[in-house]
Amino acid sequence: MxxxxxxxxxxxxxxxxxxxxxxxxxxxxxxxxxxxxxxxxxxxxxxxxxxxxxxxxxxxxxxxxxxxxxxxxxxxxxxxxxxxxxxxxxxxxxxxxxQPNYYPVRLDEIDNLQAVERCLHGVEFRSYLQLENLYQGFLRTHQLKLLAKMASFLYRNRDHTSSAPDYHNFKPWLLQSVFLWYQSVKNYFSMIFPDFFSRVDTSSEDIEETDMMKVMNAEIRALTGGDICKEEQVLSSDCWRALTELNEKAREAREWKEKYGRH
Structure with missing residues (x-):
């Protein structure tokens, strides 16, 4: 070394x-x-x-x-x-x-597969939602196959196509590195988008799968304004752009509540 x-x-x-x-x-x-x-x-x-x-x-x-x-x-x-x-x-x-890591780090390459940007810049919002669902599922079940699926979103072939090898062949410690990477991204996002992540806390291991679906649907609806024709555009947008908008909506809701109360 x-x-x-x-x-x-x-x-x-x-x-x-x-x-x-x-x-x-x-x-x-x-x-x-x-x-x-x-x-x-x-x-x-x-x-x-x-x-x-x-x-x-x-x-x-x-x-x-x-x-x-x-x-x-x-x-x-x-x-x-x-x-x-x-x-x-x-x-x-x-x-x-x-200790909790607020500076996202990851292995740049695993088995000739290249990682996406360490803070998920350029990752589609739909992929972020899937990553979030898999992450919460792992917190509940500790099934390594869920980390393997997360790896398929975070590590790509050199041409960055969606085609993926069998990530189940990743050694357990490599899958744990995927978990630690995403965990650090979550911590980092909590600082960058504080209003959104304080309002939607999905860090609890007790969260129900149906609740996760409700959370994701609520996020999509907030970004589309209920217009189903805009859904594909929202899902294909950069997750940073989507989270920025969700954070602004959460901030506005918080300020309204502080000024006018619940009613």
Missing amino acids: KTNKKTAVTFSDGSVNFSLPSSWADLDQEQLRYVFFCLGNYSATTAKLYILCRFTGMLIVRRTANGILCSTGSEQQPSFMLMSWQLVEILKSMDWML
Whole structure:
């Protein structure tokens, strides 16, 4: 794995200094792939320990009563002790990997398939609605086949056609990366379109499938003004344009309510 200025162990005045990425935005594609792999295959603590070793080039020689004996593989500084409390502090600094992410990141490519724009610019509103339905379905059922279907909307052939291979062949950790990507998009949208996403909260795992259908139909009707002839135009529009308009409608409704009350 390639390294950069953010991934190193240095020594000065008898101290060991670790330089690690501090956010999702700091990760390059190779680092991101490894983070997704670890989060999808190991417990949180084990994942962070593997990532720490990979990103710094640190090797664990053996455990001791007070910590771990480590090595950098360098003849100039062959080994050093990392006390248990020090390790705890270092791993704690990596907790951002386990917390809600508001900076959408994704693997640019999986199995020669290219990802759509990381914040879903250029994705049709109809695809967004399908993604949202699949996402809520996964929250309820945890069925990986739903993530596989989401992947079919988010990863395309190089010519960006709708024809798709069997996404069920994606390894589970890759499907989890799809989930984490869309989850971060949802968090990001909640900041960009606050009125709409505060009014239509579909983050609860208890939401019923029939309610999701009502939500989607209400969104389409709000954008078409009830004119069925406009439905295809709305569904084929960029999801950002549609969400911008829905957010404005929600803002106007909120301001009306604040000014005039419910009646």
